[in-house]
Amino acid sequence: MMRFQVKLRLVLMLMTLSSALAVMGQKRADxxxxDKPFIQEYSIKYNYDNSGNELFQAASDRNGYIQVISLHGLLRPRAGEMLFPGTLVKDVQYKPTSDKGIRAVVNYQDQLVYVDDVAVLSNAWAGRLFTRHNLPEARILEAGKDFTFLISDGKKLQLLNMEGSLWEGESADAVNEIAYDAANNQFWILGENSIQVFQPGKNNLKQVLSRPGLTAIEVWKNQLVAGTSDGYFTVDLQSHQAGEMQKNLPWTEITCVKNIDGDLWLGSTWGAFKRNDQGKYDYYASKRWLPSDEVIDIAKGPENSVLILTGKGLGQICRQEMTLYDKAMYFEKQVRERHIRFGFNGTISGMTDGDVTTGSLETSDNDGLWTTMYLAGEVFRYVVTKSDEALQNVRESMDAMERLYSINPVPGFPSRSFERRGYKYHDKPWRRAEDPEWDWKSTTSSDEAIGHIFAFGAIAELVDVPELKDQAIMLIDTLMSHALKHDHYLVDWNGEPTLWGKWTPEYVNARPVGVGDRKINSSNYIGMLQTAYHFTEKEKYKKAAFDLMENHGYLENLMLPMSKIGRAAEDADDWSKMLSESWNHSDDEMYYCGYWGLYRYAFDKELKAKFKEAIVDHWEAERPEKEGLWNIMTALVGKDDYDFDNAAWYLREYPLDMINWTVKNSHRKDIELLPENFREQSTAEVLPPDELRISRHNANRFGLDGGSDGRSEYSAGDIWLLPYWIGRYLGVISEPATK
Incomplete structure (x- = not known):
């Protein structure tokens, strides 16, 4: 039942034991x-077709045995791993219990106690708990102290212990739920329009308040939490005074309230949420977490997990202690098992409902870019750890990158991708290679080029393997010689510049000053020329860069503050208007890939100081997004604090499940929506990564809704491993703490 948890624990144990040997970088105590252990959450889902059978409750005992109460008997989970959901099936493990027609269950002293139409009973304590009752329609059960239990059929109530009945009575209102207050030894009873208190011993039933729309109750931190159809409120356990209604929630139509080890959990008709230490709510919705968003019940699960019962099955939110290094090793495995095609770092697409075995690796316009971001991460991994595996990964991806240049007939031109003939997408950019078995994709753009130069520069500088250094420098020289030969253009098979491969002044300076393309192309291209000069020492690259900076305004362009970037004026050309409709988040990715060469290989100290100013200015503009890669990479320029706590938050909160589930947040009541703006910042505060759709670094982190119903799985290679490993290299992230 817990196969994935066991496998994950074993993997993490092995990784932890080997980390002292494998991690050979500096201690980085400063x-x-x-990298201290943190709690990583993930979900195991157990789907269920509930047509004709209603689900009511979930529970587990000290042995880790999970049961679900349904209209037609007990159910239990079968199979189930993080990426491979299990199902709920009829529980026949112990037929004398499952045949009884169990109506409700409660966890008492870490054991399961049931009520059926005859008795309150349990299989624990050698089966001695079997107390007959007088409510043949009993369907509500709560445990008190010293083996006392209060049951109800929805109207009548009966208090029992091991010896028999202690009290019977009837509620003036319906009885929908019972919660026990251990501190005051009293039961709270939820009706349709009232909350009552029952005190054993005194045996009096007292109404505390009357209010319509009540849906759930639970005792939590010396107060009763009462859910309603529009928020929740609290009631003091002694004074019985009600507090203000709380509506600043992910969703206010509450269906259940539970106290799980001191944490307040609430279920709703649109997902579940947990109150955190900041008084905000961690939101668990979408199929990343649950079989469906209609939450019926929440219960404590085995091994520090939480069970969330929905209309379509059970979600088990598992909590595993790990370090960032452990998480990196998990993602390294994910990439190598499922996301490598010819050495490219790719996406699995065409999946059915999140099943990775139903999808296929796809070719992409950005095979070169996504691969170079993964490749750079593996370079930094190798530099930090001297891992033979990382070095082999670098070799394989470099072979794929080099073939992008050799598979087409245009000297120095990098293809977007290549594929075996007959398996490509049937769109115009595909061309036939000289080899009849292969096709290559044309129309390469500047975002591929800057990714190439970033990774090749990192290899040329940092990898102590001569043939890899030579290969990287050769490819830098090949690409940049092509650009200079063609007057700062990428020129395709037809002798024409590609749509986006244009760094020439005639194109760059045709844009108004505040249009982002003018700044991004200037910044990227100067960095590319600096990288080429740094490693080849060919004067043509230095000469071209200074000509562009001194005679064509490229230095002024790239130094333009980000606050000046905006929409083109009404009298601007249509192309400039199109380019500046809103902030282009792909530009952020291109800038930061380019900053490696722009800052690290600056021609002189004066330029380096200017480039630092431009990079920090960009980081300031990006701070609200809490983008882990941007915060970490800004450390290129020095040791100041570039919101590294937010970078750690980003890395820790990113989900292990990289499936592109459909995620919605725009309905939430606990977010502050902002007016429409150029930066597309939809909310005052960005949401955690595990509450958003899976996206690469070229996406807007303020996008509230999105995803593709589990039809694809993204690679962690560019999304997570690059920020982690460059963080290790730059000294932003320490090696893992010894457990």
Whole structure:
């Protein structure tokens, strides 16, 4: 039942034991992000077709045995791993219990106690708990102290212990739920329009308040939490005074309230949420977490997990302690098992409902870019750890990158991708290679080029393997010689510049000053020329860069503050208007890939100081997004604190499940929506990564809704491993703490 948890624990144990040997970088005791163990959450889902059978409750005992109460008997989970959901099936493990027609269950002293039409009973304590009752329609059960239990059929109530009945009575209102207050030894009873208190011993039933729309109750931190159809409120356990209604929630139509080990959990008709230490709510919705968003019940699960019962099955939110290094090793495995095609770092697409075995690796316009971001991460991994595996990964991806240049007939031109003939997408950019078995994709753009130069520069500088250094420098020289030969254009098979491969002044400076393309192309291209000069020492690259900076305004362009970037004026050309409709988040990715060469290989100290100013200015503009890669990479320019705590938060909160589930947040009541703006910042505060759709670094982190119903799985290679490993290299992230 817990196969994935066991496998994950074993993997993490092995990784932890080997980390002292495998992690050979500096201790980095002064690193701002100390890699201490944290709690990583993930979900195992057990789907269920509930047509004709209603689900009511979930529970588990000290042995880790999970049961679900349904209209037609007990159910239990079968199979189930993080990426491979299980199902709920009829529980026949112990037929004398499952044949009884169990109506409700409660966890008492870590054991399961049931009520059926005859008795309150349990299989624990050698089966001695079997107390007959007088409510043949009993369907509500709560445990008190010293083996006392209060049951109800929805109207009548009966208090029992091991010896028999202690009290019977009837509620003036319906009885929908019972919660026990251990501190005051009293039961709270939820009706349709009232809350009552029953005190054993005194045996009096007292109404505390009357209010319509009540849906759930639970005792939590010396107060009763009462859910309603529009928020929740609290009631003091002694004074019985009600507090203000709380509506600043992900969703206010509450269906259940539970106290799980001191944490307040609430279920709703649109997902579940947990109150965190900041008084805000961690939101668990979408198929990343639950079989469906209609939450019926929440219960404590085995091994520090939480069970969330929905209309379509059970979600088990598992909580595993790990370090960032452990998480990196998990993602390294994910990439190599499912996301490598010819050495490219790719996406699995065409999946059915999140099943990775139903999808296929796809070719992409950005095979070169996504691969170079993964490749750079593996370079930094190798530099930090001297891992033979990382080095082999670098070799394989470099072979794929080099073939992008050799598979087409245009000297120095990088293809977007290549594929075996007959398996490509049937769109115009595909061309036939000389080899009849292969096709290559044309129309390469500037975002591929800057990714290439970033990774090749990192290899040329940092990898102590001569043939790899030579290969990287050769490819840098090949690409940049092509650009200079063609007057700062990428020129395709037809002798024409590609749509986006244009760094020439005639194109760049045709844009108004505040249009982003003018700044991004200037910044990227100067960085590319600096990288080429740094490693080849060919004067043509230095000469071209200074000509562009001194005679064509490229230095002024790239130094333009981000606050000046905006929409083109009404009298601007249509192309400039199109380019500046809103902030282009792909530009952020291109800028940061380019900053490696722009800052690290600056021609002189004066330029380096200017480039630092431009990079920090960009980071300031990006701070609200809490984008882990941007915060970490800004450390290129020095040791100041570039919101490294937010970078750690980003890395820790990113989900292990990289499935592109459909996620919605725009309905939430706990977010502050902002007016429409150029930066497309939809909310005052960005949501955690595990509450958003899976996206690469070129996406807007303020996008509230999105995803593709589990039809694809993204690679962690560019999304997570690059920020982690460059953080290790730059000394932002320490090596893992020894467990």
């Amino acid at each position: 690193a701002p992000i100390q």
